[in-house]
Amino acid sequence: MFDDRYTLAYKRYPYKKSADQDAASPVRHPVVVMGGGPIGIATALDLGRQGIPTLVLDDHEGVGMGSRAICFAKRCLEVAGRYGCGKPMVDKGVVWNIGKVFNKDDQVFEFNLLPEEGHEYPAFINMQQPYYESFQLDRFEELQKDGAPIEIRGKNRIDNVEVHDDYVTLEIMTPDGPYTLEAEWLIGCDGAASPLRTMLDLDFTGKVFQDSFLIADIKMKNDDFPTERWFWFEPTHGGGASTLLHKQPDDVWRVDFQIGWDVDRKEEMKEENIRRRLDAFLGENVQYDMVWSSIYTFQCKRMDSFRHGRVFFAGDAAHQVSPFGARGANSGMQDVDNLGWKLGMVMRGEAPDSLLATYNYERIHGADENILNSTRSTDFITPKSEMSRLLRDAVLDLSEKHEFARPMVNSGRLSVPCTYDGSPLNSADALDGPARSRPGSVCPDAPLGDDFLLSKLGDKFILLTIDADAPDMIEESGIQVTRLALSTTDDKTGALRERYLGDNDSAVYLIRPDQHVAARRPSFDDNQIRAAIRRAIGKE
């Protein structure tokens, strides 16, 4: 009755009978999160830090096995950092900057990512997903000890939901049998196959790609492999039509073989067959142990709407992309970052329901951008027509000698946070400043002495002033906006000027709790800033 669908890497929240199961009538919870994966746990961290009681229901008892999402980008780490678990991730993760691109068997070029200086977090880290989830769960338990009203229940499977105007009824199965709960808000973080989506009979539309990839995580016995990303287009070793080699912590390398559509999964997953591909790729002399392997296919799809009354969807449940560019878990974290403060404000009565509608607007914008980018990468790696293959091969040929063609080589465009251009929460840009910090953008980090800007912004509304006067605190529509006063005289690296001022002598930025810019101007103007605050909380 309660079989695991997958093997656990770590058992973290074994089933325990809850008093709710014996209640005479269904107990109502403010927020229920469906799914205890990275996005579900992040949701609980976000809401729990705001003091909002949040119950996570997961049909397993811990973290699933397998490296899966191995690349965590800067924005994802910054959000995790705000939740209090970013540091251990960076300590554990592997940072790489050198990449090599091969066509057939020859290296066509090498690149160095040369990440921009002056950010607390690296552009990305490679790390097995179970570590990511464990660090989040460590933080979850810490917050619980500190009194945050969050709870996770293992082996609690939601089998049916009924959506009402102002609550949702949940039928839950446990090893002790079924029980019923009510939730004022339900957030579906139940993954790409989302049972919740199916229960509500909601569409999930887009493209299925007819290809499959074999992942093999291997532990090298001799560790003379460099910490670099190597990508082969059509290698002749026969292991796969394209091949990716990537380093993870613990001397584990991820190998991705593109193996085509018509494959016998069972046959391909046999260790001898995986080793056959690996040996062809690595050569006979490389000794390794197999750690984990899997075959995956992918689709680029999203729901028409991420909100259905009292039900929200986040992460893979709402949108799915190809793995090229690491836009899955990374974009899911941006969903949480976007939804958390909005739901918190609406639940506290600080903002109208219309603020929640902007979750849909902004994150669909994000999902479409991710789908577009990952689809383009997919089309480059596996050209769909003879001409697109000819053009792709021409790019690869030219890239060997000519620098101009290298930016055209697309084996994945790494996840960067979406800028919410045109969002109803943005005020018109009143500063002729840097494009990267225009309204809708996530604030770029910058060093401030021994500290960094983003850690000072935190997760409340902030009025950032750079060499500009303003009140230390503004109260508007029940919202307190605190000023963070900075000066270019403290900007030793010049990063603040470059990222926020441009050619201006001063600037005032209204920054949302998710660290996106809501408005900016050259100087403080009480009426304009108050209007911008109202607009940023859906009141204008």
Added chain:
Amino acid sequence: MTDLILTPNIDGVDDFYAELLAAHEGLTKEDSDALNARLVLVLANHVGDREALSQALKAAEK
């Protein structure tokens, strides 16, 4: 005389590449080849500079 630009020179190169692929979508190979031929001539006319065009022909040779 202008030297042929062989360093990255297109803003939003992914957008351009996608537009190029889209122009070919649904065409037969023959029609695609013809489109490419016309495109080469259009672009060559835009470049204009004879020396740059000769250098471009060399750069494209294998």
